[in-house]
Amino acid sequence: xxxxxxxxxxxxxxxxxxxxxxxxxQTATKQWRSGFESGFPGEWLNYDNGSFNADGVLNxxxxxxxxxxxxxxxxxxxxGEHVYKGWIVASDSASHRAYPVIHVDxxxxxxxxxxxxxxxxxxxxxxxxxxxxxxxxxxxDWTVHTMSVRDRKLEMAHLDWxxxxxxxxxxxxxxxxxxxxxxxxxxxxxxxxxIVWQDGVKVLVGTWSSVxxxxxxxxxxxxxxxxxxxxxxxxxxxxQIWSLSAPLIDRENEPPSPxxxxxxxxxxxxxxxxxxxxxxxxxxxxxxxxxxxxxxxxTPSDAQTPADTPSxxxxxxxxxxxxxxxxxxxxxxPWLVGLGLLLWLAC
Numbered sequence: 152x153x154x155x156x157x158x159x160x161x162x163x164x165x166x167x168x169x170x171x172x173x174x175x176x177q178t179a180t181k182q183w184r185s186g187f188e189s190g191f192p193g194e195w196l197n198y199d200n201g202s203f204n205a206d207g208v209l210n211x212x213x214x215x216x217x218x219x220x221x222x223x224x225x226x227x228x229x230x231g232e233h234v235y236k237g238w239i240v241a242s243d244s245a246s247h248r249a250y251p252v253i254h255v256d257x258x259x260x261x262x263x264x265x266x267x268x269x270x271x272x273x274x275x276x277x278x279x280x281x282x283x284x285x286x287x288x289x290x291x292d293w294t295v296h297t298m299s300v301r302d303r304k305l306e307m308a309h310l311d312w313x314x315x316x317x318x319x320x321x322x323x324x325x326x327x328x329x330x331x332x333x334x335x336x337x338x339x340x341x342x343x344x345x346i347v348w349q350d351g352v353k354v355l356v357g358t359w360s361s362v363x364x365x366x367x368x369x370x371x372x373x374x375x376x377x378x379x380x381x382x383x384x385x386x387x388x389x390x391q392i393w394s395l396s397a398p399l400i401d402r403e404n405e406p407p408s409p410x411x412x413x414x415x416x417x418x419x420x421x422x423x424x425x426x427x428x429x430x431x432x433x434x435x436x437x438x439x440x441x442x443x444x445x446x447x448x449x450t451p452s453d454a455q456t457p458a459d460t461p462s463x464x465x466x467x468x469x470x471x472x473x474x475x476x477x478x479x480x481x482x483x484x485p486w487l488v489g490l491g492l493l494l495w496l497a498c
Contacts, residue, residue, distance in 0.1 A: 179409045182257045183392040186231040187219045195251040202249040207236075215239040215247035217374060225386050227328050229266045235387040237374025242381040250373030254291075257367040260336040260398050262406050263287070265372055265390040267329050269300070271383035273322070278302045282383060283375035289337045289364035296359050298333070298347065305354060310345065312357030328388075332405045336398055340365040344398075348405035367392070 185194050191203055204216045217237040222228035224236060237249045267284055276282075281301040288295040296310040303322040306312075314320050323329075334346040337359065347355035370392075374385045393409050 178396045180394045180396075181391075181409055182261070182394050183253065183255060184410065185390045186388060187233045187235050188231050191219060191251060194253075196254050198252065200248060203251070209240070214241040214243050215249040215374060215376075217249040217251070225268055227268075228388055229328055229330075230389040235373055236384065237387075238384045239374065239376060239380055239382055243378045246378050247374060247376045247380065250371050250375055252369065252371040254369060255367060255392075257392055258394050259289070259341055259365055259367060260334065260395045261367060261392060262395070262408075263331075263333045263335070263370070263390070263392050264408055265331055266388045267331065267372075268327065268386040268388075269323070269329075269383070270326050270385075271300075271380075273303050273325075275382060276302075277379060280377045280380050281306075281308075282377075282380060282385070283373075284331065285333065285372050286370060286375070287333075287335065287367060288362075288369035289359070289367060290362045291368055293369055294362050295369065296345065296357070296361075298331070298355075305347075305349065307345070307347070307355055307357050309361065310343075310357045310359045312345070312355055314354065315356050316349070316352055316354035332408075334399060334402075334406060335359070335367065337363075337365045337367070339363050341398070346402060351405045353403055353405070 183194065187193075191199075191205070201210055202213060202216045204210055204218045207218045207220065209216045215238065217235060219233050220236045222232055222234065225234060228234055235251075239247050239249070263285070265285065269282065271282060279301070281299040284298040284300070284305075286295050286297045294309075297308045299306055299308060300323045304314075304320050305323050306314075330350050332348040334344070336342065336344045343359040345355075345357040345359055346353065372387050372390055374383070376383065391408055391410050399406055
């Protein structure tokens, strides 16, 4: 075959496949975000169990609470002017629950990124004491999987998991900002994969199989700890959730955030890279969440008992928004050009 014909065939194929691939480019959709800049409830569930303290003073006989403070309260705040602060001053008869929550309906695969600053005295914690970082549930009944620090080490709970980071596993660092990214793909559409990166290093992998449900429906971050914990302070900032239209290809490197307008590598047919743009916040407000501690065995008595009807001051916001690469036309023009040139050479 004439060399010019071969070259033109290659050009025609490239011109054809390029638009078709772009037409099926995968997407990353920003779903929910809080930097605690809007106060409470703001973008959070409009529910308070009595632990929120707008003035930073514990309510009544409470020995744990949370508030929103300015960036001068803690050094090195990653973003904005405000952060979450949760603190414990004494042990209690039940688990400390000083945090806001969200009720959402966000499809997986998804990624949650958030920043944590923790100050506890490890020497005052027993080997079974835990301090929580994040809770996730793909069902409305708060059957959940969690991330915590126990016996100085980062761990997960309520799922099969293993530590895969640097060996030996170091103590979780105190009094500094730590960035977490958590990739989740729930069944039945996914295989239950959960991967955690700490400051860009892959450290935990797990498999969630307790409940089928492809969407994230419940989550919270912040100062949630064993009743025996008698002291500690935790700050949170810049909590982000974005959904992916296909599983990640790269399971080793921390996925970049579309909120930072960084390209993301995705998996699936004709996968491509894309960056995100803002979507409508997704928060459905109900009342009265209650979930398990990392030590609890999940039983019906542990389940959430929400009211079915939102109160007048609550809101329901639907999912909307998304983004993808600019798509070129999928018209037949490249085919016509290529075929025309081939016919011309053949004459």
